[in-house]
Amino acid sequence: MPREITGFSNPLVKQVRGLRDKKNRRAEGLFLAEGLRILTEALDAGIPPKMLWHAPEGGAHPLVQKLARETEATGGEVFVTSTDILSKLSGKDNPGAVIGVYPEMLTPLTALDRATSGIWLVAERLRDPGNLGTILRTGDAVGAGGLILIDDCTDPFSVEAVRASMGAIFTQKVATARWPEFVSWLRSAPGQLVGTSLNTDNDYQDPRYEAPTFLLIGNESQGLPEVYEKECDLLVKMPMMGKADSLNAAMATAVMAYEVLNQRRQR
């Protein structure tokens, strides 16, 4: 049965609200996701929340009822609370009716099975949580195996990244690694490392990409360090017709990932 939570001072409210901070997420190994669409996406991927929070009126929605059943059936807890408290938990005026608390699910680099997909995304020092989430969502769209975060990237479990992923945080595997560790793992088996760069004349549509392709995405403002570019098996560039000489990192990833997909799919 759902528990009713009425007070802002309830320690559970404080705990869940605390998950908006990275320090608390890391300490508890938990993160927040908001909104019926994302929570349903998670459930479809076989992942019910540890805690489900909804407002009394939300309980009438069949998808919320299904989420609540699955949460309780797997040992999680369901809390019914006011819209005011939900807003406080999410930090938004409209928390999208439901909030879920999930265990952080990083996959160890060495546990990634590169044979499961022909496309993997690799991001280096990505700073913007919206970009990270959007890249996860693009990974889901092109059927990538997952996202490998190199060096110090923004947290994939932040509220902003989870929201921008639109549920792909639950469907894409996420691993973290330092660069030398990644290179050593990458070279332990076949795989083509492809970087986008301004330091090449190689048009991105010219090569035939080899599976599994690892698409390496550089930091938003600085791009890839030179030694990282040197490690790539292939550097390519996208045509830029405009005044500015760059694309947003998430855009460049989408255009590259669709090129790789397009070379391989049947139409």
Added chain:
Amino acid sequence: MPREITGFSNPLVKQVRGLRDKKNRRAEGLFLAEGLRILTEALDAGIPPKMLWHAPEGGAHPLVQKLARETEATGGEVFVTSTDILSKLSGKDNPGAVIGVYPEMLTPLTALDRATSGIWLVAERLRDPGNLGTILRTGDAVGAGGLILIDDCTDPFSVEAVRASMGAIFTQKVATARWPEFVSWLRSAPGQLVGTSLNTDNDYQDPRYEAPTFLLIGNESQGLPEVYEKECDLLVKMPMMGKADSLNAAMATAVMAYEVLNQRRQR
């Protein structure tokens, strides 16, 4: 000569800070851009600021000096102020050393010359300022003629949209229109209206797009209204291999716009 501004209570500080609100932008016809890269992009596009704000240490930078010279040469004013006041103006801890105030530059729909480019972007009820700015940046990258904002879109002159555009707000023409007004203008001359949709089996790589192509982007969560889809000359869909059945609106725009560009460019 630059004017020195030392007090938070200076009415100019209040005026410039006020431009973070849409109401004030509209009332004054002015908007804010931050950061040397974007301000330099604007200058390269022939647009100096009406007001240039920088910290004393910023005055040593040759690009800031060039901006200051051009600002004064075109009748604008240069203000030197503290980092604290710059932070207050920008609402960020690190305001990127320089802030410019610019006149809002909407182009009337009927003043757009569709012959100047083979690609135009058209967005309908776009809600997220980051998406809007990123779409402008993509437009710049593919050499689009501009962006037409249909019905109630988020403000292209908000601080977030301008920042995400990375200067493309100065290089891309921006027009606003209600849907019937847009359709009437569109049909007054040749032009192919292309929408992305889940309600079609038409693969986005199958058609040969006809110039000028108008790429119609729907609202982030609802996509295009049915009557808008019906008006399209062509509906296409991108392959989705994942669990979620959608791409971020700005991603979809980038993938579509590069397809149109790729069909036409020489390699």
